[in-house]
Structures are given as C-alpha cells and as structure tokens.
Amino acid sequence: MLHEVIKLLYHARCSDVTVIRIGTSGGIGLEPGSVVVTQQAVDASFSPMFEQMVLGKRVVQRTDLDQELAKELMQCATDLPEFPTVLAKTMCTSDFYEGQGRLDGALCSYTEKDKQDYLRAAHAAGIRNIEMESSVLAAMCSACGIPVAVVCVTLLNRLDGDQVSSPHDVLVKYQQRPQRLVSHFIKKRLAATGTLKA
Numbered sequence: 001m002l003h004e005v006i007k008l009l010y011h012a013r014c015s016d017v018t019v020i021r022i023g024t025s026g027g028i029g030l031e032p033g034s035v036v037v038t039q040q041a042v043d044a045s046f047s048p049m050f051e052q053m054v055l056g057k058r059v060v061q062r063t064d065l066d067q068e069l070a071k072e073l074m075q076c077a078t079d080l081p082e083f084p085t086v087l088a089k090t091m092c093t094s095d096f097y098e099g100q101g102r103l104d105g106a107l108c109s110y111t112e113k114d115k116q117d118y119l120r121a122a123h124a125a126g127i128r129n130i131e132m133e134s135s136v137l138a139a140m141c142s143a144c145g146i147p148v149a150v151v152c153v154t155l156l157n158r159l160d161g162d163q164v165s166s167p168h169d170v171l172v173k174y175q176q177r178p179q180r181l182v183s184h185f186i187k188k189r190l191a192a193t194g195t196l197k198a
Contacts, residue, residue, distance in 0.1 A: 002137065006140065006141075006144055009146075018066075018146070018148075019137070019146055020069075020148070020150070020185075021133055021134065021137055021148075021149070021152075022178035022179055022182050023133070023152050023153075024131070024153055024154075024174075025090070025129040025130055025131040025152040025153070025154055025155070026100065026130045026131070027128060027156060027157045028119055028128055028129060028158055028159060029123045029157065029159060030084075030129070030154050030157060031084070031154075032154055032155055032156050032157060032164075032166055032174065033084075033153060033173075033174045034084045034086065034128075034153070035083060035084065035085040035086070035153050035154075035178055035181060036085075036088055036090060036128050036129045036151070036152050036153075037073045037085060037086070037087050037088075037149065037150070037151050037181075038065055038070070038088070038089070038149065038150035038151070039070055039087050039088055039089055040063065040064070040089045040090075041063035041065060041089075041091075041092050041134035041135045041137075041150065042063065042089050042091050042127065043092060043093075044094075044099055046089075048062055048063050048064070050063050050092075050135040050136055050138070061139035061143060062139065062142065063092070063134070063135045063139050063142075064138060064142050065134075065138050065142075066147035066149060068147075069148070069149045070149055071087075072185065073181065073182075073185055074087050076181060076185045076188060079184060080180060080181060080184060083177050086128055088126060088127065088128035088129070089125065089126045089128065090127065090128070090129050090130070090131060090152070091122055091131075092132060092133065092134045092135035092136075093130060093132055096132065100130050101114075101115040101119055102162045103115060116159070119158055120159070129152055129154050131150075131152055133150075137150065138150070151181055152178060153175060153178050154174075155174060
C-alpha cells in the first residue's frame with residue numbers, strides 16, 4: 001500500500017509532505033498507555049535496517065526517521081502532560097508471536113526466562129516498544145525523501161506478560177493518545193504557517 005500512496009502523492013504533485021504513522025504497540029518497561037515517539041526503528045536483532053528480497057537478492061535499507069520531526073512531536077507532547085510520552089527506539093518485527101518473544105502462540109521454542117532475557121536486552125539497547133510497521137515505513141519514506149515519524153501507544157508492558165488486560169474503555173482512551181498528539185502537532189504546524197489560527 002505504501003507504494004500506491006507514494007505514487008499517488010507524486011502524480012498529485014503534492015509537496016512538503018510529512019508522513020506520521022499512529023497506532024498501537026507492546027511496551028518494554030513502560031506503563032500501559034505510554035506514548036512512544038520513535039527515534040530509530042530497529043529489527044529484531046536491534047539493528048537499524050530493513051531487509052527484503054529483490055530479484056532473489058538480499059537488499060538492506062536503513063530505517064532512519066526524521067529527527068527534527070521527532071523533536072517537534074516531543075515538544076508538542078509537553079503541551080499534553082496528562083499522559084507520558086517518551087522518545088525511544090522501536091523494534092519492528094515480521095511476526096506477532098515468536099518474532100516478538102510471545103509465549104502464547106501456536107509455536108514456541110523458548111522459555112519464559114529466554115523471553116525475559118531478550119526483552120531486557122532490548123530495553124538495555126534503548127528499545128521501548130514493539131510493533132510491525134515502522135521499519136518498512138522508515139526505509140521507503142527515507143528512500144523517497146519524505147520526512148517520516150512513528151507515534152504509538154503501548155497497550156501493555158511486555159515484561160509483565162503477553163496478553164492485554166486493560167478494559168475495553170481504557171484501551172479506547174489509550175488508542176486516542178497518539179491521535180491527540182499528532183492532531184496537536186498538525187494544528188501547531190498549520191498555525192505556524194498562517195493556514196490555521198492558533
């Protein structure tokens with residue numbers, strides 16, 4: 001889908017485009033409901049790269065996000081003190097279960113201790129959340145020269161378990177937090193350009 005969106009932006013002659021992914025994630029060492037602005041997207045081995053096969057060959061791209069955009073989002077977060085927001089690395093995996101060290105999938109070849117050791121190593125490497133989209137988004141947008149950021153709320157602390165236990169109404173409020181932060185950012189950007197009155 002990213003290919004189609006980027007092609008549409010090109011053919012529509014859009015300029016000064018900024019892309020921000022908002023969504024949910026699993027936290028590492030953060031309370032549920034915390035918001036993470038991604039500083040660097042990393043793979044499951046904690047490396048800042050996205051790997052894919054192109055014409056049978058391994059192609060690796062960096063997963064850099066726009067640092068100025070991340071700083072601007074963090075500045076906007078200071079206007080929303082009712083929920084915690086951190087700037088940190090995000091681990092992007094290609095699998096929801098084993099790729100993220102879960103014990104509750106159909107297959108599992110490791111122990112709780114193995115999982116905890118892995119997640120603690122990720123935390124020590126500066127990773128504060130896990131999701132499945134940031135690396136490809138960062139790689140593609142960077143390759144196309146489009147400033148990109150990732151803003152995700154954590155639904156649980158993976159050091160405490162694999163299952164989301166918060167009630168539905170609480171989860172709905174959590175999921176609105178990235179939206180609130182990014183909409184605040186958009187309003188401030190528009191106000192700064194004179195497009196929207198503050």
